[in-house]
Amino acid sequence: MGPQGRVTGITVRDVRFPTSLEQHGSDAMHRDPDYSAAYVEVRTDACGGLSGFGLTFTLGRGNEIVVCAVRAVSDLVVGEQLERIFEDFGSFYHRLANDGQLRWVGPEKGVIHLAVAAVLNALWDLWARLEGKPLWKLLSDMEPEQLVSCIDFSYITDALTRAEALEILRKGRVGREARESQLMESGFPAYTTSCAWLGYPDAELRQRCTEALQDGWTRFKVKVGSSLEDDERRCHIIRDVIGPDRTLMLDANQRWDVLEAVEWTQKLARFRPLWIEEPTSPDDVLGHKYISQALSALGIGVATGEQCQNRVVFKQLLQAKALQFCQVDTCRLGGIPEILAVLLMACKFQVPVCPHAGGVGLCELAQHISMFDFLSVSTSLENRSQATRRRCGKTLFKILSSRADACGGSSPAQGNIRWQQR
Missing domain, CATH: 3.30.390.10 (Enolase-like, N-terminal domain)
Known part of the structure; x- marks a missing residue:
């Protein structure tokens, strides 16, 4: 009952x-x-x-x-x-x-x-x-049949059937306890964007990257797309601060046309980015495919998904091999049922899921998706990381509880909803 x-x-x-x-x-x-x-x-x-x-x-x-x-x-x-x-x-x-x-x-x-x-x-x-239970634990403790019953398979059975979803989830139960112990001991990998917003002056950019390094960050994302000269200067600053061995990602936030995206990213390739995020319109599946093919020789992947409207767009992106990193957004897709569908399709097409996060409450929600994906779906940490932007300059958000072991989805307000200056 x-x-x-x-x-x-x-x-x-x-x-x-x-x-x-x-x-x-x-x-x-x-x-x-x-x-x-x-x-x-x-x-x-x-x-x-x-x-x-x-x-x-x-x-x-x-x-x-x-x-x-x-x-x-x-x-x-x-x-x-x-x-x-x-x-x-x-x-x-x-x-x-x-x-x-x-x-x-x-x-x-x-x-x-x-x-x-x-x-x-x-x-x-x-x-x-x-x-x-915390949300990730609720999901990972569910039997495969119950998880599948939470999914609306409308419009996606040409990419993922119920039987295939069940098979993936049943395989995911093997070794789950060991992965959970690993997760509790070591945590889940994450990257930061807080140091590299587009509006920051160079001195602040350098200072924030230095502070992030001191805090232990090893993965950094920089916003690009305003001007090539500005992008090259800012990428040079960040790469100079973080060194040659740490991971750098680029995010254009849908700024470019398809050909422009290829040309611009090629000129930034010397900074060795892992991916270019949202290079063009989020609705342009074939455009993403073209960009992916053009940049593959440079070892630069395409990441997208934060503004993908539903599981059907993700289906097409995956079928077309148009993305190398799948960025589901917990507040744009239709909740856990639609996220489950995308996680399973991404697993079938062997594309790592790196949830979009960073806005109000997104980091708190995204951590549960990342943890569940590792425990029960992909069972892998390779090429996976979650965005974490907990502090934005002097403004410290005081809304949400971020403990991943707390009951629920980490989204209750702490007392009165407010913001304060530090």
Whole structure:
């Protein structure tokens, strides 16, 4: 028997931080972001009134639109029995993401899908709390059959069947206890972008990279795409500070046309980047394929996914061999059900998953995806790392608990939602 009780209400708050004041989070396409979130609480009458917490991430303006969309989606959830939701989450996801009226402003993409993600993230946080486990542990302890029942296979069976998903997950159970012990002892690899936002002056760039090295970071990502001269100078500074043996990644945030992406990245190849992230439009599957083929001889991979709208776009990218690093976003895809589908497809096509993170709450959510992928799906740490941007200059976010061993999805607010200067 599943958890007893029902959803009694859903509240959503518009939370924003003035990160644009000091250019934190700035890149070639998003010059003045104010990191924001539509923050959701799903209330229930289970266990004396237990709640689940979730969110989706935005850059400021438009956050109020997502909040309105969350309220529209919430009408489909309030009053639902928890047992009915959790016993067949794949069907519940399909009902929520394909409502006969709301899907017209999607389907399964855009603002309405961000709203679905926020609500589903809260429901999975709730489920983990009901079980007394962190989200990654809830997922890794599930039997393969239960995990598969959480997935909506609509539109992807030409790339991944239920039988194939079951086979991957059954193989993933072999050695799981040893991997969990390894994870608890050594942690999961991560990289930082906090030292290399596009709006930082050179002196601050050098200082931040130096401090990151002193803190133990070995993987660094730099924003590019504003001007080639500027990119070359900034990449030179970072490579000079971190040395020849540490990992460097580039992120263009969709700045270029396809041919421009190839030419620009070729000119930055001397800095030996592991990947070029989001080189062009996130919807251009064939463009990504062309870029991947053009850069393969240089040993530079293509990373993308933070703005891939749904599992279908990921399916096409994987089938076309258009990416070498899969960057699922926990707040853009439709929650855990759609993320599970992408993780399994990426495993089948042998593409490492490096979740997108860094915004409000993304690091907290992404850690659970990375850990579950290692424990139960890919079973590998090769070419994998999670973005971690915990501090942005003088602004320290005080919203979220980041302990990966805490119950839930690491997304409850700590007291009053606020920001403070350090």
